[in-house]
Amino acid sequence: AQSVTQLGSHVSVSEGALVLLRCNYSSSVPPYLFWYVQYPNQGLQLLLKYTSAATLVKGINGFEAEFKKSETSFHLTKPSAHMSDAAEYFCAVSDWSASKIIFGSGTRLSIRP
Amino acid sequence: GAVVSQHPSWVICKSGTSVKIECRSLDFQATTMFWYRQFPKQSLMLMATSNEGSKATYEQGVEKDKFLINHASLTLSTLTVTSAHPEDSSFYICSALLAGVGNTGELFFGEGSRLTVL
Numbered sequence: 001a002q003s004v005t006q007l008g009s010h011v012s013v014s015e016g017a018l019v020l021l022r023c024n025y026s027s028s029v030p031p032y033l034f035w036y037v038q039y040p041n042q043g044l045q046l047l048l049k050y051t052s053a054a055t056l057v058k059g060i061n062g063f064e065a066e067f068k069k070s071e072t073s074f075h076l077t078k079p080s081a082h083m084s085d086a087a088e089y090f091c092a093v094s095d096w097s098a099s100k101i102i103f104g105s106g107t108r109l110s111i112r113p
Numbered sequence: 114g115a116v117v118s119q120h121p122s123w124v125i126c127k128s129g130t131s132v133k134i135e136c137r138s139l140d141f142q143a144t145t146m147f148w149y150r151q152f153p154k155q156s157l158m159l160m161a162t163s164n165e166g167s168k169a170t171y172e173q174g175v176e177k178d179k180f181l182i183n184h185a186s187l188t189l190s191t192l193t194v195t196s197a198h199p200e201d202s203s204f205y206i207c208s209a210l211l212a213g214v215g216n217t218g219e220l221f222f223g224e225g226s227r228l229t230v231l
Contacts, residue, residue: 036222043119043206043222044157090156100147101208101220103156 002027002093006104014112019063019078021107023091026072033074034092034101035065044090050074061085086111115141117209119223126197127231133193134226136207142187143209147220148180151204163190197230204228 007022025031032051036044048059055067065076074091091104116139126132136146144165149157161182162170169182179201181193190209194201204227208220 041204041225041227043117043224044208045222046219049219100159100162105156106154108154 002029002031002095002102004033004091004093004102004104006089006091006107008107009105010108010110012110012112013081015083016080019076019081019085019109021076021089021091021109023065023074023076023104024072025074025091025093027093027095029095032094033065033067034094035059035063035074035076036090036092036103037061038088038090038106040087047076047089081109081111083111083113085109115139115209115211115219115221117143117207117221117223119205119207119226121226122224123227123229125229125231128198129196131193131195132197132228133191134205134207134228136190136192136209136223138188138209138211138221141209141211143190143211144187145210146184146190147208147210148182148190148192149206149208151206151225153204157206160192194228197228199230202228202230 003026005024034049035047048057050057050067058064063078088106090106092101094101118137120135146163148160151157160175163182163184165184171177184190206225207223211219
């Protein structure tokens with residue numbers, strides 16, 4: 001069985017500060033890992049994904065995430081937060097087929113001016 | 114990138130009526146689509162997997178007679194909420210699987226449809 005745990009349902013940072021959203025996964029098979037962003041009343045947009053290639057994955061909008069097998073983590077970071085980054089972020093895991101994706105509970109990111 | 118479109122974006126209906134939500138893959142063919150339900154400030158809950166030309170596979174606890182799913186073509190899946198009640202009010206999101214090399218794939222999500230049942 002696969003699962004993801006997102007630590008912190010709400011994270012607030014100042015504009016220009018480092019963004020760190022935490023995600024830990026559990027998987028009995030080599031996982032595919034994803035970060036999605038959701039703006040209010042919209043669907044999900046893929047930020048980045050890990051599919052067993054490079055452990056440091058760069059995504060859109062300046063976000064990146066590092067796959068750490070020893071820590072079973074896939075934390076999302078961005079060096080400098082922008083007001084437009086305010087949204088809900090979901091970590092997700094699937095098997096190699098990327099079909100049945102399991103989502104974390106989500107982390108709401110707020111940006112303080 | 115691939116585009117998935119949902120229609121309608123917003124729908125308000127009276128209790129007891131049925132509502133159909135469409136999910137279309139605009140620039141690719143999707144043999145597999147997924148339907149999710151999202152409650153306010155919560156994550157996405159997978160409701161069912163929709164396969165073109167066959168019956169949908171429902172997750173445990175999802176009423177198949179309540180949420181009818183049809184995947185009649187490679188670009189269209191529909192979710193019909195039958196005899197809707199206020200507790201069915203929610204945000205419904207679909208995704209379509211774009212098949213890749215070696216059976217890997219990527220999911221693309223629709224914009225979501227907000228259903229409000231009065």
